[in-house]
Amino acid sequence: MTRLHLTFECADTTLAGSLDTAAGVSGLLLVSGGNEVRSGVFSGQAALAARISAAGYPVxxxxxxxxxxxxxxxxxxxxxxxxxxxxxxxxxVIAPQIERVVGYGNCDAASALMLASGLDCDALVLSNPWTVEDDRALPPPEAVRARYAEKLKNPRELARLLSGGVDLGKLAKGLVRAGRRTSAPTTLASEMAAGLAAFDGPVRILVAGSDRTAQIFTSNWDADDTRVVRCDGAGHAWSEPHAREFLERNLLEILRG
Incomplete structure (x- = not known):
């Protein structure tokens, strides 16, 4: 594997890119979310690219x-x-042997791919899609329930409750919100669903069980969508060992077709 650094044109400016080379005819286009640079948090995306290219697929x-x-x-x-x-x-252009491109995005990068109906990608892997329209918005009841369920499994949290280390007023407010009915999908989630419906290639949606963004997404999404795959105990960046394995396995399955 060789890592090449390059620039390319976009509208009236120049963008920076990196290619991890491999001979495969399926390639992975890794789209960054938010203000994240292409190497990812603590070089997580660079490390992922190296592993995928070592398996035979350019990234x-x-x-x-x-x-x-x-x-x-x-x-x-x-x-x-x-x-x-x-x-x-x-x-x-730089990997002309490619016949098929899998687009992968985490958080709002996944949302961008969904809104754009996958653009010209042949398959999509969408991770923890962002469906929050207002950063100040409170989490939906489903996310609150999931959070409390995780806490109740933790002996330390139970000990804090019994010893008086928990703000009972805050707890009461949380329980009231958790008891509310399922929230209605956001406008953004509806737009994403419509965009994805216009994409006719393979799609896999990965949700990290311990990630608030993923919990909010699932509260805004069709619970019967068989394309959604969950990884319990995984965080937003898939940094846990079992989460890294889960992400890589799903990417390789889609790349293999």
């Missing part, structure tokens, strides 16, 4: 406009279509 990562080494203005995930399209075109 292309990039910084979208206004992030990391790329020029331009970061206008957010809702306006990142041009960035993703430009990266996909650069990927196909």
């Amino acid at each position: 292309f990562r990039f910084d979208r406009r206004g992030v990391g080494d790329s020029g331009g203005e970061n206008k957010g995930f809702r306006k990142s279509n041009r960035d993703i399209q430009s990266a996909l075109a650069a990927f196909r």
Whole structure:
């Protein structure tokens, strides 16, 4: 495996990208979320790219406009279509053997791919999609219930409750919210569902069981969607050993077709 660093054009600016080479005809386009650079938190995405390329599949990562080494203005995930399209075109040029591209995004990168109906990708792996329209919004009842269920499994949390180490007023408010009915899907979630419905390739949606973003997503999504796969005890960045294995296994399954 060789890691190449390159630049490519997007609109009126230049973006930075990285290619982990491999001979496979299926490739992974790794889309970063938020203000995250292409290497990922603690180089997690760079490490993932190395493992996937070692398995025989080329991986292309990039910084979208206004992030990391790329020029331009970061206008957010809702306006990142041009960035993703430009990266996909650069990927196909620098790895011309590719016949099939799997798009992968975590958090709002997954949301961007869903809103854009996958753009020109052939398959999608969508991780912990972002469905929150207001960062100040309270978590839905489903997420609150999941949080308390996790705490009740933890002997330390039970000990804190019995010893008076828990704010009972805050606990009471949380229990009231947890007892409410299921929340209605957000407008963003509805837009994402409509966008994904227009994509006709294979789709897998990965949700981390201990991640609040994933819990909010599942509260806004069709509970009967068989494309959703859950990993208990996993955090948002898939940094736990079993979570890393889960993510890599699912990516490789989709890459193999």
